[in-house]
Amino acid sequence: MKTAFLTLVLLCTSGISIAQQGTVQVKQDRELSQLLNLYKKANESADFYTIQIGFGSYDKAQKLKSDAEVDFPGWYTKIIFDSPTYRVHVGKFSTKLEGERHFTEVRKKYPESLLLSPKN
Template identity: 25%
Template structure:
């Protein structure tokens, strides 16, 4: 009797395990979802998505000097000088997430206290 109960219990555990594995094996190959993901990636490539740190917004001479000073302090970090009439902007970095940009901002603010994070 005990042996029979043990065998039945093991058999039930085996059946439940098989059904559990089958339940996790379902993959959805929905073409609409795949299409939307591809469109989102193409949009992000063309229009950009991410964040930069803006060091300065104002006069050309000051923007260029801050950009040069930043390049000396942090070599290897991408820098960009942008002109949006009538102001010049010194921007640095290319960050995918706001969290990455905020972490870099904490380090950069030690030497450039007016820096802010802006979306691209």
Template identity: 30%
Template sequence: MFRKNKIAITTALIIGAIANTIAQEGQVSIQQDETIPALLEQKSEMVQDGVIGERYRIQLFSGDNNQASKVIKEYRALFPHWSSTIVFETPNYKVWIGNFRNSLEADRALLEIKKSFPAAFRFRPEKR
């Protein structure tokens, strides 16, 4: 008897939920804050710049500033299509290349870069 009541109550609740969803037809109006498109654009830029998100880079050099400048100039002459930057992490200046979306993309670039810079390696920067 208890089991039949439990089944009946469960069935009634399911039918009521279905009827309630069907009965709620109509128009929905959504009001959006004006700052949301600007925030989405800013987030997209941050993902592209590698500030947020999981990205990979290639390191060519780690050492003093003068040598880092020479390495980046040499790199830019050979590979202008991937971005490059000098980053200071105490006590060294590092030359970082690219902002690759996945390890496969970074590995393909690394194969090409290693021909000119054999000490280059792929890594994922720590989030700051």
């Protein structure tokens, strides 16, 4: 019994002592980073319907944003400063119908929410 236990301990510790260590480096083309930044800018300026769930101080807006990220995982959430308040927007919907469908869902949790149409 002792030899089996001793053999097991030796096997476990020998695996740890000869384990390999290393670092991982990711080399990425600069043009790919530029392309991703261009995509982000184009996506931010695109016209979408969105839902404003609330507004107020920066602290209140951050709390609303974190709550919305829990309530609607995977949805676009953003804090927008519109003097003198911070506004919290959720979702990016390409059509008004899609926006209205999600608006009814959001309105159950955030009754003061508004469906906003694209700027242009």
